[in-house]
Amino acid sequence: MQNFIFENPTKIIFGRGCISQIGQEIRSYTNKILMVYGRGSILKNGVYEQVSNSLKASGISSVELSGAKSNPTLSLVYEGISLAKREKVEAILAAGGGSVIDTAKTIAAGVMAEEDIWEYFSRRLEIKKALPVFTVLTVSASTSEMNQVAVITNEKTHQKLSMRSLCLLPKVSIMDPSTLFTLSREYTAYSAVDAISHMLEGYFNNTEPDSLLQDRIVESLIKTIMEKTEVVLKNPRDYNARADMMWATTLGFNGLATAGMGQITFPAHMIGHSMSALFDIAHGATLSMVLPGWMTYATRKNPAKFARFAREIFMVREPNDFKAAVEGVQHLRSWMSSIGCPTHLQQCGISGGDVDRIVTNASATAKAVGMEEYTEDVIAGILDRCR
Amino acid sequence: MQNFIFENPTKIIFGRGCISQIGQEIRSYTNKILMVYGRGSILKNGVYEQVSNSLKASGISSVELSGAKSNPTLSLVYEGISLAKREKVEAILAAGGGSVIDTAKTIAAGVMAEEDIWEYFSRRLEIKKALPVFTVLTVSASTSEMNQVAVITNEKTHQKLSMRSLCLLPKVSIMDPSTLFTLSREYTAYSAVDAISHMLEGYFNNTEPDSLLQDRIVESLIKTIMEKTEVVLKNPRDYNARADMMWATTLGFNGLATAGMGQITFPAHMIGHSMSALFDIAHGATLSMVLPGWMTYATRKNPAKFARFAREIFMVREPNDFKAAVEGVQHLRSWMSSIGCPTHLQQCGISGGDVDRIVTNASATAKAVGMEEYTEDVIAGILDRCR
Numbered sequence: 001m002q003n004f005i006f007e008n009p010t011k012i013i014f015g016r017g018c019i020s021q022i023g024q025e026i027r028s029y030t031n032k033i034l035m036v037y038g039r040g041s042i043l044k045n046g047v048y049e050q051v052s053n054s055l056k057a058s059g060i061s062s063v064e065l066s067g068a069k070s071n072p073t074l075s076l077v078y079e080g081i082s083l084a085k086r087e088k089v090e091a092i093l094a095a096g097g098g099s100v101i102d103t104a105k106t107i108a109a110g111v112m113a114e115e116d117i118w119e120y121f122s123r124r125l126e127i128k129k130a131l132p133v134f135t136v137l138t139v140s141a142s143t144s145e146m147n148q149v150a151v152i153t154n155e156k157t158h159q160k161l162s163m164r165s166l167c168l169l170p171k172v173s174i175m176d177p178s179t180l181f182t183l184s185r186e187y188t189a190y191s192a193v194d195a196i197s198h199m200l201e202g203y204f205n206n207t208e209p210d211s212l213l214q215d216r217i218v219e220s221l222i223k224t225i226m227e228k229t230e231v232v233l234k235n236p237r238d239y240n241a242r243a244d245m246m247w248a249t250t251l252g253f254n255g256l257a258t259a260g261m262g263q264i265t266f267p268a269h270m271i272g273h274s275m276s277a278l279f280d281i282a283h284g285a286t287l288s289m290v291l292p293g294w295m296t297y298a299t300r301k302n303p304a305k306f307a308r309f310a311r312e313i314f315m316v317r318e319p320n321d322f323k324a325a326v327e328g329v330q331h332l333r334s335w336m337s338s339i340g341c342p343t344h345l346q347q348c349g350i351s352g353g354d355v356d357r358i359v360t361n362a363s364a365t366a367k368a369v370g371m372e373e374y375t376e377d378v379i380a381g382i383l384d385r386c387r
Numbered sequence: 388m389q390n391f392i393f394e395n396p397t398k399i400i401f402g403r404g405c406i407s408q409i410g411q412e413i414r415s416y417t418n419k420i421l422m423v424y425g426r427g428s429i430l431k432n433g434v435y436e437q438v439s440n441s442l443k444a445s446g447i448s449s450v451e452l453s454g455a456k457s458n459p460t461l462s463l464v465y466e467g468i469s470l471a472k473r474e475k476v477e478a479i480l481a482a483g484g485g486s487v488i489d490t491a492k493t494i495a496a497g498v499m500a501e502e503d504i505w506e507y508f509s510r511r512l513e514i515k516k517a518l519p520v521f522t523v524l525t526v527s528a529s530t531s532e533m534n535q536v537a538v539i540t541n542e543k544t545h546q547k548l549s550m551r552s553l554c555l556l557p558k559v560s561i562m563d564p565s566t567l568f569t570l571s572r573e574y575t576a577y578s579a580v581d582a583i584s585h586m587l588e589g590y591f592n593n594t595e596p597d598s599l600l601q602d603r604i605v606e607s608l609i610k611t612i613m614e615k616t617e618v619v620l621k622n623p624r625d626y627n628a629r630a631d632m633m634w635a636t637t638l639g640f641n642g643l644a645t646a647g648m649g650q651i652t653f654p655a656h657m658i659g660h661s662m663s664a665l666f667d668i669a670h671g672a673t674l675s676m677v678l679p680g681w682m683t684y685a686t687r688k689n690p691a692k693f694a695r696f697a698r699e700i701f702m703v704r705e706p707n708d709f710k711a712a713v714e715g716v717q718h719l720r721s722w723m724s725s726i727g728c729p730t731h732l733q734q735c736g737i738s739g740g741d742v743d744r745i746v747t748n749a750s751a752t753a754k755a756v757g758m759e760e761y762t763e764d765v766i767a768g769i770l771d772r773c774r
Binding site (some may be wrong): 002010012053221239251 | 388389390391392393394395396398399400401402403405516553564599600603604606607608610626627630631634635636640643646649653
């Protein structure tokens, strides 16, 4: 076990009918907020109405910023910062999934930042203060509802980068699994892949050799997410299955499952982010293409761990570690494909010249964040394994 | 999944050498504290010195209350409340295990309480405020370092009761696994039994039939604690094994593993508390005697769940649920015995008349907390299964 600090004061209010509580939770902080949401799904599924009614009942006035999309953009963040400053709001409410929450977090920090907010991503400046953030979660994948991270795409520079700070942790997050009933098959599957990928990056890319405790927790969460994904793809309104997916996703990336594992790196996310920044491909889709390829690349460095994954998750019986590991990757790719996710670059129309651009983009990020292993050659090799 | 609220802002600073940080953590709250500890083990193992040096370096003055013992007493709590009021301290630091922390929490609440503090236990009044509590953990069993609970024994009335409140959550807990190197074999084993019992009570006594996610997490934690207990009993200075036990214990009872499982009851703890209140038997020892007996009693109500436990934890292959469940209890009892814990009442000198007193005491608690199932007859039947 490596030394660690775990601190996560986000209050989670979980369950059916809980959205009505958002107003009173915000009320103890302020009565003037900016509400951020996406491209209108909350208008159709009743979440907008539930939130509005709750705000009204608690006497909270709000201004709105809509239009946050997958791979949320810096331009929308700038718009939100101007609006928040102009309207003198004192908190940000995100009603949506990870993209909406990341937009809200970045606005919350941007309002109080001394430098341009993008500097905190690109130059990795430290975020020291932010307006309080509240969330009503409607897509469960990023764990942004209970972590310190925000990821934003700069459309001009074609960079998708992250920042993290304790002050970006939401104060309160409302998680009502029934909001997921109307989530499309496609995004349900992407959510599962995103959640599983977060956990697997920690599982494989840590600096603690003796991580049995954390490994078992991650395996428990991944097995549950995989099983329940299959259930909800058959019956999108299965409350218990949606609830298990939602809570397992939060537990997988709120800092608990990786506490004690030392430094975690996210190479598959890094390459996926480059794909999204360049071609605006959904985050989950980039991961279902990249993760198995990255695993094939990484297996030879630690075949025992990859074999453990294969045996624990897919009941692979092969005694040879290397062969078992290879089987595990095949199973994972097949499973991702079975739930409708792309697992080969061609499926998203990525061809030769595009790969070169991804390599250049991702290797620049790798250099900036000190992941020296990921040279242009290595990244090109990984992408070759994703074809 | 049942609706739930999860909120646990305790900051955990985990690892070797971390005790030196306690002063600066307290400093942002106050510079005048009451430090509570036990019966002197921290004077021998260097923890007292580390804490004192850190307080001194941060300019924090402290008054001290020592003497907290297993089954911590109300009389010491009263002494602490008087001292804390007289000295006008603004925070309480607990340096020890669950008994010390529970004493500190109760003092913290007692200083600010309008009624006599015992009323909050006996009449279940709501604790609304408390001084901030900090902990330096030296016995890892109760999870008091990261939960809302305090358990205190009233020596006069022979009651061992608990209270819970969000404001009893410690602000900061320092967990250095090397403080466990000098923990006796006996208390190491009791700690493991206590941690496992907390989790098993939630595992078996909840109101959510579909708890696969939580079950898997609990099974992961229990397996790890059992394996690592065996390691540290052979080598008490195995840092990684101590660390895994310490963190798994915290994760098992900080609210996460039971979130979504509805109402949890603690019948084995309830009966064990009566034993401790009447005969001052160590908490872990009461559980190693009572838990297997209680499981034998409860098996017939839900053989499938008890069979799952047997199969997941002890690899029992028996296909019949009831038979598998019985085998599981036998395995658990043997394991507890193998690590040196008493598993039959006689081993702690409890005989006929004593059992009657336990029955009376525990059934009174059951009535007070609304656990109607646990009549005198039922409790007597359970204790018969512990002989």
